[in-house]
Amino acid sequence: MRDYKVKTIRALDRGLEVLEALHEFRNASLHDLHLATGLPKATLTRILATLEARGLVWQRLADGAFMASHTYQPRPPQINDENFLMQVASPVMVRLGQAVNWPSILAVPRLEHMEVIETNSPKSYFSYIPLGPVGFRVNMLRSATGRAYLAFCSEAERQAVLQRLRASNEPGNYLARQPAAVEALLEETRAFGYGLRAKDFGGHFDKTRREWDDKRESIAVPIWAGEEVVAVVNLTWLHSVATEAQIVKKHLPHLRQAARDISAGLMAAERQPA
Numbered sequence: 001m002r003d004y005k006v007k008t009i010r011a012l013d014r015g016l017e018v019l020e021a022l023h024e025f026r027n028a029s030l031h032d033l034h035l036a037t038g039l040p041k042a043t044l045t046r047i048l049a050t051l052e053a054r055g056l057v058w059q060r061l062a063d064g065a066f067m068a069s070h071t072y073q074p075r076p077p078q079i080n081d082e083n084f085l086m087q088v089a090s091p092v093m094v095r096l097g098q099a100v101n102w103p104s105i106l107a108v109p110r111l112e113h114m115e116v117i118e119t120n121s122p123k124s125y126f127s128y129i130p131l132g133p134v135g136f137r138v139n140m141l142r143s144a145t146g147r148a149y150l151a152f153c154s155e156a157e158r159q160a161v162l163q164r165l166r167a168s169n170e171p172g173n174y175l176a177r178q179p180a181a182v183e184a185l186l187e188e189t190r191a192f193g194y195g196l197r198a199k200d201f202g203g204h205f206d207k208t209r210r211e212w213d214d215k216r217e218s219i220a221v222p223i224w225a226g227e228e229v230v231a232v233v234n235l236t237w238l239h240s241v242a243t244e245a246q247i248v249k250k251h252l253p254h255l256r257q258a259a260r261d262i263s264a265g266l267m268a269a270e271r272q273p274a
Contacts, residue, residue: 014039018047019068022057026083027065061090062119062134082108085231086118088265089223093120093233096258100251101125102237104258106223107138107145109153112164112173113205114138114145114232129216131236139205140165141175141182141198145232148195148220151186153229158186172206194252195220195232196244217244219252221259225266233259 014037021036022028030048034041048066051057056069070084089106096104103124107114116138121131140146140161150158165176175181175198189195197218202209220234235255237247 014043015047015051018044019051019056022066022068027060027067029063029065033066058087058090060086060118060134061093061123062116062121062132064122082117085262085266089118089231089233089262090120092258092261092265093118094123095261096120096233096235096254097124099254100235102235102247102251103127103129103131104233104235104255105131105138105145106231106233107149108231109140109149109157109161110137112161112168112170113140114143114149117231126238129236129238137205139172139201141185142172142201144195144197144218144220145234146195147185147189148222148232148234149229151189151195152222154227170206172204193221194248194255195234215239217247219244219247219255221252221255223259223266224263230266231262233262 017037018033018039021033025032025036028036030041030044033039033044033048037044039047048057052059057066058069059066067083067087070081070087085108086106093104093106097120101124103119103121103126105116105121106118107116109115114137116132116134116136118134119132121127121129138145140150150161153161162176162182165173168176185198195218200208200210202212203214203216204212215238216236217239218234218236220232222229223231223233233255235247235251
């Protein structure tokens, strides 16, 4: 290393230290960064604001965690990188929430269920309807989110998921052992162009709506990357406030546009030169 006869820039060094910590942790709270760097939280807040303004970090909607941006990665981001999916989806979900007021989740498939990886619920007008949290397991065959994925994913993926669900001992997966019912609900989902909750689904993975009722309804649409469904975005509302028909007429176009915008962001990254 060259022996420079000048002082280093402490502020720049601190910023790089924070950025390095975020790359190591993948996601971190302000307190996590305070513990890792020893920097005062007020200093960290200024550094993070500066880095975010330069597009070097971003903040997850669901829990406020800070994450290193993919913008300046040494290689183009990959469409199967979930951190990049979240980074692309988060601002789109903010706009969606502003347009419709009701909250949404972003979910990805996990073998036998869907998993929440982002939600705009904290930014929603109806923020008192908490969704998620990140890591929350969503039933594949009874939720709008799961149905939107299964109906539009590839045939090979669909059959693999259904086989796993049929072998599952979880009570909430009972529907998988009714092939005619499954085929009918998937055909209906494809005809509608969006997923809808099962009538007996109240949000709990295993329990019926009679046993557990979150008093909500949801619709969901797939997010495509080329010919592959990589995620699903939904819209959730209180069923005492609006009917499915009212929500579909008023807000389904917004939800579909959000899915298209996320898809476009993913595919733009895919076209970047290596």
